[in-house]
């Protein structure tokens with residue numbers, strides 16, 4: 001019973017550690033937390049990196065460690081990035097998607113299949129009258145779009161999912 | 169054959185397990201160096217284009233692809249570090265040209281001139297090189313997504329999820345420039361013909377290719393990689409060069425390189441060499 005509470009405590013902390021490039025979107029809501037193990041006063045957190053080339057990973061590792069170690073009962077927290085499972089944009093939580101929108105970043109499409117065209121609704125006015133200006137944006141995970149309805153430029157998370165017809 | 173079959177079913181999960189068979193280990197080390205060095209060199213040449221791409225959106229796109237590709241190189245160097253081959257930073261910065269395993273075509277200068285002086289780079293070279301490379305990369309990644317070395321298979325699966333955006337980008341440029349003005353067509357064809365006689369070692373796996381296949385580090389042979397690559401580029405090239413793909417400068421897989429590699433490494437490692445002990 002006590003362990004479950006502690007586990008919850010950790011998750012509550014992880015919900016407050018934001019991605020440095022997406023303030024207010026937590027690493028938990030981005031789907032980056034894979035596993036939390038508690039052994040007495042030690043905590044081990046396995047995380048899943050988003051994009052390989054993401055320069056924010058080292059900061060995230062540091063920030064998570066620091067935040068968890070602020071809990072009174074935690075003596076040491078170890079953060080490890082694992083490749084055992086592959087991050088996909090499907091791992092972003094509903095709360096994460098809402099927070100992205102507040103930032104002017106449209107969340108990735110749901111049930112996206114590789115190769116599909118996808119429409120992106122404007123995060124400001126929700127119109128689907130939008131155009132893709134550049135599939136590559138300021139970070140590897142984002143694209144640049146323009147809304148014809150409210151005349152705002154905005155960004156969108158590009159869908160990252162496992163390719164079809166794979167045998168692995 | 170029985171021994172080979174037995175090996176087929178073996179899954180190697182840790183560096184310790186990989187070290188138990190010397191042939192396995194050597195082939196794995198060699199493959200990782202090839203993958204890491206290829207991504208490192210193509211992204212280094214990509215980084216030299218920063219601020220010089222034909223238009224602002226292309227600058228954003230190309231630098232994003234380059235940064236991500238550098239991230240892929242880092243993952244392979246990290247796997248080598250876990251195997252005890254030395255720190256990832258040192259592997260990237262501090263190995264001599266003859267220890268490098270990238271294909272020669274990837275080290276080629278972007279054109280005439282220097283980045284800080286007069287960079288008369290050639291966009292046709294950038295487009296052809298990146299398209300040829302990303303097409304090959306996809307085929308190889310699919311061939312290691314089921315690699316017997318689990319940590320490598322995991323990395324390949326991750327890269328395969330990001331890679332479609334890279335390949336689609338260069339494929340579009342290929343199609344557009346090959347159907348553009350006469351000058352564009354001519355310049356593209358010149359670079360395609362040039363690549364045709366230089367690209368072969370990028371498609372190859374070097375001296376230990378047979379061991380890599382035998383130990384199921386890769387699940388298809390070098391010949392199959394070449395055939396698949398040819399089938400794919402045939403769908404995009406308007407004018408297919410004659411003859412087989414060659415390797416004019418030898419095989420980078422065996423440490424044979426051009427002076428362009430030394431030039432690249434000198435610049436790449438300039439900051440690192442200024443203070444090797446610094447923490448960045």
Ligand SMILES: [Zn+2]
Nearest residue numbers: 122125147150
């Ligand atoms: Zn709008």
